[in-house]
Amino acid sequence: MAVSPTKQKIFEEAARLFQEKGYLAASMRELAQRVGLQVSSLYSHFGSKEELLQKICFDSARAYLEGMKNVEESSAKPSEKVRQLISLHIRIATTDVTSVTIFSDEWRHLSEPYLREFLGIRKDYEKRFSKILQQGIDAGELKEMNVTVALFTILTSLRWLHRWYPEKRGISVKSLESEILRVLFDGIKK
Amino acid sequence: MAVSPTKQKIFEEAARLFQEKGYLAASMRELAQRVGLQVSSLYSHFGSKEELLQKICFDSARAYLEGMKNVEESSAKPSEKVRQLISLHIRIATTDVTSVTIFSDEWRHLSEPYLREFLGIRKDYEKRFSKILQQGIDAGELKEMNVTVALFTILTSLRWLHRWYPEKRGISVKSLESEILRVLFDGIKK
C-alpha cells in the first residue's frame, strides 16, 4: 500500500529543496544527489520536475481546505472561527514547514492548467475566509473594517513563520500562537 | 548628469521583469526585447545580470534605512514612531512597487559577498525597529508582547501590498493606510 519508500523520500527531499532554494534554483541533479540516486533514476518515480511541484502545491491546498471545512462546520461564533483559522495556519506552518513557502511563493511556476486550478482553489479559500470575517463584523464581534485588507494582512503576516520557527525551538507552538493572536487577533477584535 | 536614458530604462525594465517573473525566470533575452536592444548591447551598460539585482536590492535597502533614520531622529513618542514606520512601508510598497518583491524575496539570489552584506543591513534594520517597539512597551504605550513576533508580523503583513495595490486603484493610499493601521496597529496598542 501507499507509496514506496524511495518515492516517499524523493517527495520529501524535493519539498525541502524547493523550499531552500526555490523551485527554479533547485536542480534535479542536486535532488538526485540528496536522495542518493542518479538523475535518470528519479524519473522512474515521476514524470517531470513540475509534477513534484504540483503534488506539493495541491497537497498543501488540501490541508488548508480541510481545515477550513472543519472550521465552517463548527458551531463556534464567527470571531472564534477566525481564531481557529489563524491557529490552523500556525499549525500548518510549524508542522509542515516546507509546504508553506512553496504554497505561498512557488506556485507561480505551475503551468496551465494547474496554475489556473490552483488559483481557483486559493480564491475559493480567500472567499470563505472573508465570509467568516464579514459574519464577525455583522455580528458585532469584530471591528468595522475593510475585509480584504484584514484578510490579506492576516494571511500574509503568518508567512514569516516557516522561516523563523525552526530556528527558535525554544518557544512552544502554544505560546507562539498566543503571541501572534495577541498582535493580530486583538487588533481586529472590538 | 546622472545615468544615460538607456541605462535608466534598462534598470527600470529589469526591476519590473524581476518582479513579474522572479530573478531566475527573467531572462536577459526578454529584458533586451523589452528595452528594444540586442542582448549583447545590454552588456555595454552593466557587467552581469546579478549586477542589476544588486542595484535593486541595495537601492531598496537605502530607502528603508533613510526612512528609519528620519523616524529615529524625530521627537515623536515610540508608538508614533511605529506608526510612522508602518506608514513608511506602505508608502514604499505603493510608490516603488517593483522593488518590494525583489527586496523581500529575490535577494536570495545575490552571491557573496553581497548576500552577506545585504543580510547584515536587513538585520540592522530589524534591530532598530525592534528597539522602537521595545521602547513603546517600556513606555507603557504598547502591550506587553514578544517583540520578535510583533516585528515579523508587522514586516511580513505588508508584503501583500505590492501585489494587491496596483489592481485596486479605487482605494487611496491614505485610506489604505488607515485600514491597515486599524488592523495592525490597533492590535498592538494598549
Add this chain to the structure above:
DNA sequence: GTCTATACGATGATAGAC
C-alpha cells in the same frame, strides 16, 4: 529500478565588425 551515456534546449556572457 537503477545505471551510463547522451540528446536537446535555454541560459548568461563574449568577440569583433561597424
Add this chain to the structure above:
DNA sequence: GTCTATCATCGTATAGAC
C-alpha cells in the same frame, strides 16, 4: 554603443543495457 555570430554551461529529460 549597437550589431551579428558564437560559446560554454547547465538545465530537464530520454534511450537502452543490466
